[in-house]
Amino acid sequence: MPNIEEHSRISLARTGKDYAEIHEWMDRDPEKKVEHHNVSRICEFGSIIRAKYGDEGLNEYVQHIYDAVMARYMMGKEIIGTAISASLAYHEEIQRLIKGATLRSKEWPDS
Numbered sequence: 001m002p003n004i005e006e007h008s009r010i011s012l013a014r015t016g017k018d019y020a021e022i023h024e025w026m027d028r029d030p031e032k033k034v035e036h037h038n039v040s041r042i043c044e045f046g047s048i049i050r051a052k053y054g055d056e057g058l059n060e061y062v063q064h065i066y067d068a069v070m071a072r073y074m075m076g077k078e079i080i081g082t083a084i085s086a087s088l089a090y091h092e093e094i095q096r097l098i099k100g101a102t103l104r105s106k107e108w109p110d111s
């Protein structure tokens with residue numbers, strides 16, 4: 001997930017302002033962080049942010065949540081991708097072992 005400085009750099013590049021106060025409010029307090037990222041409270045928090053920072057600040061608040069969600073999604077996608085790759089490699093190894101065992105069994109003498 002982007003940290004406060006990264007969120008501020010993204011805002012600065014996008015708008016010319018870092019909106020550091022918004023990103024500090026979003027992320028600084030560990031006990032409030034989840035609450036401040038709660039999408040069901042966007043209207044409530046967004047109206048307060050719009051009143052203080054205008055439409056552009058509101059957009060940076062929503063963008064902060066979007067960037068955090070996307071970072072989490074990409075992390076999950078990577079974890080799932082790694083797990084799937086490991087599972088496929090395991091399955092292929094099992095298939096190779098079974099195939100090898102089958103070939104060897106044909107070499108066994110009839111009893």
Ligand SMILES: [Zn+2]
Nearest residue numbers: 026027064068
């Ligand atoms: Zn955040």
